Amino acid sequence: MIKTYKFRAYPNKATEAQTSIILELCRQMYNLALEQRIMVYKQSKKSLTCYDQINQLPEFKKEFPQFKQVPSQAFENVIDRLDKAYQGFFRRIKTGETAGFPRFKGYQRYDSFTLRQCGYKLEKSNLIIKKIGTFKLKLHRSIPSEAKIKTVTIIRKNNKWFICFCCDCIIPKVLTKVNRSIGIDVGCESFLTDSNGLKVENPRFLNKSTERITQLSQKLSKQKMGSNRRKKTRLLLAKKHEKVSNQRLDFQHKVAKHYVKHYDLICHEKMQAFKSFRGLNRSMRDMAWFQFFDILSYKAEEAGRKIVKVPAKNTSQQCSGCGEIVLKDLSVRIHSCPHCKLTLDRDLNAALNILRLGTSLQDPTYLNSSSLVKFNILVVE
Numbered sequence: 001m002i003k004t005y006k007f008r009a010y011p012n013k014a015t016e017a018q019t020s021i022i023l024e025l026c027r028q029m030y031n032l033a034l035e036q037r038i039m040v041y042k043q044s045k046k047s048l049t050c051y052d053q054i055n056q057l058p059e060f061k062k063e064f065p066q067f068k069q070v071p072s073q074a075f076e077n078v079i080d081r082l083d084k085a086y087q088g089f090f091r092r093i094k095t096g097e098t099a100g101f102p103r104f105k106g107y108q109r110y111d112s113f114t115l116r117q118c119g120y121k122l123e124k125s126n127l128i129i130k131k132i133g134t135f136k137l138k139l140h141r142s143i144p145s146e147a148k149i150k151t152v153t154i155i156r157k158n159n160k161w162f163i164c165f166c167c168d169c170i171i172p173k174v175l176t177k178v179n180r181s182i183g184i185d186v187g188c189e190s191f192l193t194d195s196n197g198l199k200v201e202n203p204r205f206l207n208k209s210t211e212r213i214t215q216l217s218q219k220l221s222k223q224k225m226g227s228n229r230r231k232k233t234r235l236l237l238a239k240k241h242e243k244v245s246n247q248r249l250d251f252q253h254k255v256a257k258h259y260v261k262h263y264d265l266i267c268h269e270k271m272q273a274f275k276s277f278r279g280l281n282r283s284m285r286d287m288a289w290f291q292f293f294d295i296l297s298y299k300a301e302e303a304g305r306k307i308v309k310v311p312a313k314n315t316s317q318q319c320s321g322c323g324e325i326v327l328k329d330l331s332v333r334i335h336s337c338p339h340c341k342l343t344l345d346r347d348l349n350a351a352l353n354i355l356r357l358g359t360s361l362q363d364p365t366y367l368n369s370s371s372l373v374k375f376n377i378l379v380v381e
């Protein structure tokens with residue numbers, strides 16, 4: 001399986017300066033390539049492909065000698081990213097979403113580049129990159145010996161540096177079977193509720209930091225453009241946001257780890273992609289379920305656990321006791337069934353439905369095998 005390892009990196013002054021130059025040149029190349037695409041399209045109504053532009057890289061280097069100091073693979077990656085931006089733009093047009101045309105990148109708005117196969121060497125905790133310099137890595141975990149490094153990405157974030165190694169051929173660490181299944185329902189009241197009745201409360205990190213973030217944003221808006229003080233405030237604000245996102249990530253890792261460790265089969269709702277986050281309130285954005293389910297799915301894959309995504313339709317409306325639909329809006333927190341007199345927490349009811357649906361999708365004989373035969377309104381896409 002493929003797995004990415006991210007490490008904090010400490011370049012020396014010279015390496016840092018050189019990497020910043022490379023990032024700036026990558027940004028210029030991105031803008032040049034974008035301009036070229038637009039020009040060619042205006043003149044001949046033809047679209048340049050990724051390959052066309054990669055083939056023209058040597059000519060670019062002849063015309064702009066400063067580009068010669070950048071590893072060719074880094075530039076290929078720049079063209080690749082531009083191509084992805086175009087693909088995303090056309091895909092959004094197709095699906096009818098609001099599609100912004102790929103934009104020119106402003107100064108300091110290009111913060112990473114990627115190398116493939118060659119041009120670097122990993123010696124103990126030092127990453128040596130040709131034409132750039134040496135990064136001292138903080139190896140807080142080791143890359144398994146069987147791993148084949150596919151790409152190396154150098155990232156700058158709020159004056160810190162990180163290196164990501166994308167590795168293939170990782171042998172999964174399969175956990176022993178425990179013969180337990182679980183259904184997970186995510187809601188706006190608590191972060192999630194599982195079918196055993198466990199509620200994981202939402203930590204609301206953002207709420208705790210909101211005051212300071214608002215304070216800093218207001219300060220920033222009053223400061224003069226381009227001033228040193230503004231730069232300082234911007235960095236402080238970015239660091240505050242970074243802290244919130246790190247706390248959130250840490251929390252989600254811990255929750256996901258718990259479920260992967262204790263259950264073989266984990267069922268959850270298929271998440272609908274929100275067209276925009278604007279309509280949601282802040283606490284819902286703060287919970288970032290997509291990120292959580294991503295973490296859960298890769299942890300499960302590595303541990304040899306199974307994830308089943310069930311259609312979200314009716315999971316909260318159906319009674320988990322008898323299968324009848326009991327309509328209720330979001331404000332009603334208790335599910336109370338007039339048919340079988342079952343009364344329980346709304347989210348727990350949904351989690352039980354999700355577990356039942358997930359298990360039946362996994363094994364179709366499950367429904368007939370038990371008293372659950374009454375459920376014939378199963379919704380399967």
Ligand SMILES: [Zn+2]
Pocket residue numbers: 319320321322323324337338339340341342
């Ligand atoms: Zn019922």
